[in-house]
Amino acid sequence: MKHSTKVGIIGAGPAGLTLALLLQKRGIDCIILENRSRLYVESRVRAGLLEQNTVDLIRELGASERLDKEGLEHHGVYLSFNGVRQRVPFKELTGGRCITIYGQQEVVKDLIQANLDRGIEILFEAHAKHIEGTKTDNPSIFYQHNGEEHELTCDFVAGCDGYHGIGRQHLPKDTYNEFRIEYPFSWLGILANVAPSSDELIYAYHERGFALHSLRSETVSRLYIQVENDDTVDNWPDEKVWEELSIRLGTEGWSLQSGPIFEKSITPMRSFMIDNMQHGRLFLAGDAAHIVPPTGGKGLNLAVADIRFLASALTNWYDNQDDSLLQSYSQDCLRRIWRAQDFSNFMTYLFHKQAPHGSFENLLQKSKFDYIRISKAQATTIAENYVGLKEI
Ligand SMILES: Cc1cc2nc3c(=O)[nH]c(=O)nc-3n(C[C@H](O)[C@H](O)[C@H](O)COP(=O)(O)OP(=O)(O)OC[C@H]3O[C@@H](n4cnc5c(N)ncnc54)[C@H](O)[C@@H]3O)c2cc1C
Numbered sequence: 536m537k538h539s540t541k542v543g544i545i546g547a548g549p550a551g552l553t554l555a556l557l558l559q560k561r562g563i564d565c566i567i568l569e570n571r572s573r574l575y576v577e578s579r580v581r582a583g584l585l586e587q588n589t590v591d592l593i594r595e596l597g598a599s600e601r602l603d604k605e606g607l608e609h610h611g612v613y614l615s616f617n618g619v620r621q622r623v624p625f626k627e628l629t630g631g632r633c634i635t636i637y638g639q640q641e642v643v644k645d646l647i648q649a650n651l652d653r654g655i656e657i658l659f660e661a662h663a664k665h666i667e668g669t670k671t672d673n674p675s676i677f678y679q680h681n682g683e684e685h686e687l688t689c690d691f692v693a694g695c696d697g698y699h700g701i702g703r704q705h706l707p708k709d710t711y712n713e714f715r716i717e718y719p720f721s722w723l724g725i726l727a728n729v730a731p732s733s734d735e736l737i738y739a740y741h742e743r744g745f746a747l748h749s750l751r752s753e754t755v756s757r758l759y760i761q762v763e764n765d766d767t768v769d770n771w772p773d774e775k776v777w778e779e780l781s782i783r784l785g786t787e788g789w790s791l792q793s794g795p796i797f798e799k800s801i802t803p804m805r806s807f808m809i810d811n812m813q814h815g816r817l818f819l820a821g822d823a824a825h826i827v828p829p830t831g832g833k834g835l836n837l838a839v840a841d842i843r844f845l846a847s848a849l850t851n852w853y854d855n856q857d858d859s860l861l862q863s864y865s866q867d868c869l870r871r872i873w874r875a876q877d878f879s880n881f882m883t884y885l886f887h888k889q890a891p892h893g894s895f896e897n898l899l900q901k902s903k904f905d906y907i908r909i910s911k912a913q914a915t916t917i918a919e920n921y922v923g924l925k926e927i
Contacts, residue, residue: 550821551695584832586923729794746783
């Protein structure tokens with residue numbers, strides 16, 4: 536079948552779903568192609584930390600009813616180095632801004648529902664295979680759906696199809712530089728049915744490795760520990776996970792509550808980006824163009840930040856026949872992406888074990904941590920990057 540729309544969007548993750556809602560609000564037709572089932576994308580456990588800008592956008596899109604009820608606002612974060620814990624207060628250091636804890640799968644559920652309520656077509660289990668004509672006025676996405684081949688012709692293609700998608704493969708290799716760091720450690724992450732043992736997140740360096748206490752709700756905790764890249768979940772029975780978390784997160788007068796673990800997985804830590812996100816009528820957004828290690832909680836937020844620029848640029852083109860914002864799209868996004876890459880890299884090196892305890896590198900790490908304790912300027916730097924810079 537051959538059909539057409541104005542903007543063909545590949546991927547129903549946070550990037551594709553917010554783009555569709557913003558375009559629909561501005562009267563621009565679009566269709567989303569998503570290669571997984573609705574159930575699969577709605578239950579994929581990933582991020583959980585929403586910057587203020589992301590929450591503001593979801594509200595602006597009228598999709599925040601559950602987020603406003605169930606999201607947990609956090610006004611600070613605990614940082615710990617070998618058991619010495621300190622709090623960085625966001626509110627007083629950033630003029631009242633905060634983060635909200637709300638699972639990515641819940642964000643995706645809400646955004647899918649909002650898209651469907653507004654009549655936006657999402658084709659689930661539609662596998663985009665290649666894109667043609669990106670340098671013409673009518674590019675096409677060729678995809679497979681229900682065992683049949685289809686062609687979607689559009690004015691623009693938005694590659695919101697994540698790190699493993701096809702969008703990036705359609706940028707000519709000589710149009711961008713690629714940057715990549717594979718960190719020599721991974722995260723073992725668990726979800727457990729137990730009330731969080733802390734009212735705010737705890738990032739901890741320990742001589743046995745990094746640990747993070749996060750949460751998803753008042754009854755579900757999300758916790759992570761640093762493991763080797765070749766480790767497997769089979770090496771981590773539940774009791775061993777809780778014991779290790781207790782040691783690494785421990786501080787005087789505090790104890791970690793354990794409970795039944797219902798999800799356990801290992802994620803490698805990677806920084807990746809390209810310095811051009813467009814070619815002709817093809818525009819990339821989100822993980823398709825950049826990956827940050829999850830230490831800074833930035834991936835979902837960056838994806839949504841790209842979309843703000845892309846939606847404005849497309850609106851300007853349709854309303855005013857002005858392509859200036861489309862031309863500057865990559866450069867406009869890259870300012871924020873570089874900032875998030877730097878902050879995520881900083882948090883990763885500050886809290887992970889990379890060198891033997893007591894070595895020069897390790898003592899520099901400790902000095903950086905102590906500096907946060909004594910310097911309001913350094914604590915402010917962390918706070919404003921953590922909640923997300925408002926304008927950039
Ligand atoms: C363990 C973990 C923890 C994280 N924690 C955080 C956090 O706390 N805060 C944060 O902000 N970020 C975090 N992230 C990152 C965050 O999850 C991603 O950055 C976010 O999902 C990016 O959204 P996206 O829409 O760009 O891509 P995705 O969510 O990957 O969506 C892309 C979509 O495209 C679809 N697709 C791919 N190829 C095709 C194709 N050929 N045809 C059709 N569809 C296709 C995919 O199925 C997918 O649904 C975390 C990630 C992980 C793994």
